[in-house]
Amino acid sequence: MQYVSVFTLFALPVAKGFSSLQQATDYLRRANADQDLSPLGIYDAKMGLVIPYMNDGYSLIDTDESLIIRLAQEHIEHIA
Secondary structure, three states: OOEEEEEEEOOEEEEEEEOOHHHHHHHHHHHHOOOOEEEEEEEEOOOOEEEEOEEOOEEOOOOOHHHHHHHHHHHHHHHO
16 A cells, blocks of 8 residues: 545544555545545655645645644554
8 A cells, every 4th residue: 555545534534545546536536525525635655745635726625734644654554
C-alpha cells in the first residue's frame, strides 16, 4: 500500500490504503458524493507527499497537511 486516502466519516477521521494513485483518487471521488463523507486528501507513503483533495480545481476543506500525514501514518502503523 503506497497511497492512503484520508477523509472524515460523520466528522471522524478515517484512512484507507490503496496500491495505486488512481484507486485512491477514485475512492475520494466516490466519497465526495456521499453526504456523510468529506474527502481530505491522499498521502503518498513512499514519497512522503500529501495530495490535497480538489473538486473542480478547489479544495473543499482547508485541511492542514500535517493532519493528513498523521492520520495516514497511524493507518499504516495499525495495519502493519
